[in-house]
Amino acid sequence: MKTVVIGAGPAGLTAAYELSKKPGVTVEVFEASDRVGGMAGTITLWGQKVDYGPHRFFSSDPRVKTIWNELVGRKCSTVNRLTRIFYGGQFFYYPLRIGDVLAKLGMVESARCVWSYLLNPCVIVKSNEATFESWVCRRFGRRLYETFFKTYSEKLWGIPCNELDADFAAQRIKKLSVMEAIKAMVFGNRGNKHMTLVDHFDYPLEGAGYVYETMRAEIQKRGGNVWLRTPVRRVVLAGGRAVGVELADGTIRHADHVVSSMPLPCLVEGLPDVPGTVAQAAKHLRFRNTILVYLLLDGEGLFPDNWIYVHAKEVKSGRITNFRNWVPELYGTSSQTVIALEYWCYDDDALWRDDDARLIELARADLQRVGVAAGVPVVDGHVERLAWSYPVYFKGYKGPLGEIETYLKAIGNLSVIGRYGTYKYNNQDHSILMGLLAAHAITSGEPYDLWSVNTDDEYQEEGGE
Numbered sequence: 001m002k003t004v005v006i007g008a009g010p011a012g013l014t015a016a017y018e019l020s021k022k023p024g025v026t027v028e029v030f031e032a033s034d035r036v037g038g039m040a041g042t043i044t045l046w047g048q049k050v051d052y053g054p055h056r057f058f059s060s061d062p063r064v065k066t067i068w069n070e071l072v073g074r075k076c077s078t079v080n081r082l083t084r085i086f087y088g089g090q091f092f093y094y095p096l097r098i099g100d101v102l103a104k105l106g107m108v109e110s111a112r113c114v115w116s117y118l119l120n121p122c123v124i125v126k127s128n129e130a131t132f133e134s135w136v137c138r139r140f141g142r143r144l145y146e147t148f149f150k151t152y153s154e155k156l157w158g159i160p161c162n163e164l165d166a167d168f169a170a171q172r173i174k175k176l177s178v179m180e181a182i183k184a185m186v187f188g189n190r191g192n193k194h195m196t197l198v199d200h201f202d203y204p205l206e207g208a209g210y211v212y213e214t215m216r217a218e219i220q221k222r223g224g225n226v227w228l229r230t231p232v233r234r235v236v237l238a239g240g241r242a243v244g245v246e247l248a249d250g251t252i253r254h255a256d257h258v259v260s261s262m263p264l265p266c267l268v269e270g271l272p273d274v275p276g277t278v279a280q281a282a283k284h285l286r287f288r289n290t291i292l293v294y295l296l297l298d299g300e301g302l303f304p305d306n307w308i309y310v311h312a313k314e315v316k317s318g319r320i321t322n323f324r325n326w327v328p329e330l331y332g333t334s335s336q337t338v339i340a341l342e343y344w345c346y347d348d349d350a351l352w353r354d355d356d357a358r359l360i361e362l363a364r365a366d367l368q369r370v371g372v373a374a375g376v377p378v379v380d381g382h383v384e385r386l387a388w389s390y391p392v393y394f395k396g397y398k399g400p401l402g403e404i405e406t407y408l409k410a411i412g413n414l415s416v417i418g419r420y421g422t423y424k425y426n427n428q429d430h431s432i433l434m435g436l437l438a439a440h441a442i443t444s445g446e447p448y449d450l451w452s453v454n455t456d457d458e459y460q461e462e463g464g465e
Contacts, residue, residue: 001024001025001026001256001257001442001443002025002026002027002028002254002255002256002257003016003019003025003026003027003028003255003256003257003258003259003442004027004028004029004030004244004245004253004255004257004258004259005019005027005028005029005030005258005259005261006029006030006232006235006245006258006259006260006261006262007029007030007031007032007038007260007261007262007418007420007421008029008031008033008036008037008038008212008216008226008228009036009037009038009039009040009212009261009418009419009420009431010037010038010040010211010212010418010428010431010432010435011261011417011418011419011421011426011431011432011434011435011438012029012031012259012261012417012418012421012435013029013036013037013212013215013216013219013226013435014067014215014431014432014434014435014436014439015259015415015417015434015435015436015438015439015442016029016215016219016224016226016259016435016439017067017215017218017219017435017439018435018436018439018440019224019439019442019443020218020219020222020223020224021222022439022443025443026223026224027219027224027225028224028225028226028227028253028255029216029219029224029225029226029227030227030230030231030232030245030247030253031226031227031228031229031230032229032230032231032232033228033229034228034229035209035228036209036212036213036215036216036226036228037208037209037211037212037213038212038418038419039052039053039055039290039386039389039419039428040052040055040208040209040211040212040428041208041209041212042206042207042208042209042210042213043209043384045294045296045338045382046296046334046336046338046380047332047334048323048330048331048332048334048336048338049206049207049323049329049330049331050207050294050323050330050338050340051207051208051209051321051323052290052292052384052386053290053292053307053319053321053340053342054306054307054319054321055208055428056079056081056201056202056203057201057202057203057208057428057429058201058202058429059429059432059433061429061433063433063436064429064432064433064436067432067436068202068211071211071214071215071218072202072204072210072211072214075204075205075206075210076202076203076204076205077202077203077205077327078200078201078202078203079200079201079202079203079306079326079327080199080200081199081200081201081306082304082305082306082325083305083306083307083308083309084305084308084309085148085152085308085309085311086308086309086310086311086312086315086370087147087148087151087311087312088104088312089312090104091104091308092104092148094309095199105147112143113141113143113144113147114141116141116142116143116144117140117141117143117144118141119141130165130166130395131161131162131163131164131165131166131395132149132153132161132162132164132165132166132168132169132393133145133150133160133161133162133164134162134166135166135169135170136149136161136169147311148311149161151311151312151313152309152310152311152318153168155310155316155318155344156288156318156344156390157288157344157390157392157393158288158344158345158346158349158392159392159394162395163394163395164393164394164395165393165394165395165396165397165398167393167397167398168393168425171425203326203327205327205329206329206330207330208428230247230248231247231248232245232246232247232248232262233245233246233247233248233250233270234246234270234271235258235260235267235270235271235414236252236254237271237272237411240410240411240412241411241412241413241414242255242257242258242411242412242413242414243255243413244258245258246270255413256413257413257414257415257442258413258414258415259415259416259417259438259442260414260415260416260417260421261416261417261418261419261420261421262420262421263287263388263420263421264282264285264391264404264416264420264421264422264423265282265283265285267408267416267421268281268282268404268407268408269282274407275407277403278403278404278407280400281399281400281401281403281404282400282404284397284400285391285392285397285400285401285404285423286346286391286392286394287387287388287389287390287391287392287420288344288345288346288389288390288392289344289345289346289347289352289385289386289387289388289389290342290343290344290385290386290389290390291342291343291344291345291351291352291359291383291384291385291386292340292341292342292343292383292384292385292386293317293340293341293343293359293360293362293363293381293382293383294338294339294340294381294382294383294384295338295339295340295341295360295363295364295367295378295380295381296336296337296338296378296379296380296381296382297336297337297338297339297373297376297377297378297379298336298376298377298378298379299335299336299337299373299376299377300324300335300336300337302322302324302337302339302372302373302376303322303372303373304325305320305322305325305372306321306322306325306326307319307320307321307322308320308370308372310366310370312369312370314369315366315369315370316343316362316366317341317342317343317363317366318342318343318344319341319342320339320340320341320342320367320370320372321339321340321342322337322339323337323338323339323340324337324338336379339367339373341363341366341367343359343362344389344390347387352385356381356382356383359381359383360381360382360383363381364378364381388420390425391419391420391423391424391425393425397423401423404423405451409451415438415441415442415450416450416451417431417434417435417438417450418431418434418435419431422434422450422451422453424453426453430453433453434450434453437450437453438450
């Protein structure tokens with residue numbers, strides 16, 4: 001069996017890695033960029049290793065943990081998580097701590113937040129939870145929603161929270177509520193299994209991308225190929241089945257099965273004779289891009305957080321990562337610190353087209369506004385742009401997505417996986433699981449609904465299916 005995999009991110013590369021273990025199966029992976037790992041990749045800047053923003057591994061699924069142990073083994077460390085929220089000129093610990101919140105919000109504002117929660121009509125009568133705003137307000141009250149959810153979410157998604165589907169909350173923070181937050185405050189998060197609140201996680205000594213570099217090496221050792229800088233133009237169909245792919249240079253690679261993790265609109269656009277309703281549905285899907293501005297600061301011990309969520313409106317960046325606070329192996333003997341500031345935008349936003357020098361100056365200014373590195377010289381800057389980073393859960397997105405899903409499921413020998421490929425806001429653990437399940441379905445002949453693999457589902461936390 002010859003299998004072609006489109007994309008060398010966590011989902012695609014995991015599928016290829018698992019397939020390469022099977023006798024009689026050959027694998028080719030085609031990746032458009034110059035490195036593996038997708039958004040979980042690692043690069044070297046100024047002699048230090050850094051990721052594309054903060055990435056962590058915390059799966060409870062035994063299948064995913066087995067892969068982790070195979071690839072990383074002892075070459076990892078447990079990192080104690082420290083994250084805070086920057087809001088109103090102050091830093092709030094996240095998960096929230098009762099003394100910290102009361103001291104910084106003050107008794108009057110804290111009382112208002114509690115009163116807002118108690119008086120929220122959504123608490124008494126379950127309201128329509130079609131939007132992120134209504135979902136969060138019901139569980140936290142409007143005042144806490146506006147303090148700790150609204151600004152950051154609108155920075156990330158680029159749309160008002162009342163236009164953002166509740167699925168985003170239901171997937172990423174579905175168990176989080178005032179009561180969960182109070183438990184975390186009172187008991188110090190002990191025994192809390194909610195994935196948003198975990199206070200430690202495993203991390204490879206050579207960066208998150210080490211997992212995928214190791215996968216690539218193993219695939220090639222077993223006779224497979226991982227081609228970088230080799231974009232795929234389209235999936236080739238014959239008789240209602242996938243029979244290969246056409247590369248950007250026009251070359252056709254035939255295959256018995258195609259696994260696609262390319263952005264869903266790109267996949268649909270390249271297919272022949274797509275029904276008008278499906279083609280139109282694909283045009284409705286939107287992705288948010290990420291701009292990462294890395295700053296090299298001439299100092300260490302600047303601030304203790306792994307990353308900071310920036311809720312302040314006056315700061316354009318949404319998240320700041322300090323790579324010196326992960327594992328020492330990333331920076332070695334260097335006494336300098338690499339900070340990454342994240343910005344999110346659409347293709348047609350001016351920010352996406354801005355030049356590197358202006359973006360670096362913006363990051364410098366934002367860092368000063370947050371105040372975590374006051375007076376520390378910025379030695380250098382570097383910009384990375386990541387397209388197709390986040391599938392946008394706009395209100396009503398399930399309609400067009402369902403239209404596409406139904407159409408693609410009818411195509412034989414085609415598996416669609418990954419954050420980009422299924423338009424699902426997966427973390428890397430879920431994408432790894434998608435790849436594992438895809439490989440198993442292909443080699444065993446046992447069908448599995450890969451579209452059902454989503455973010456922070458119960459089976460992922462508990463290890464079931």
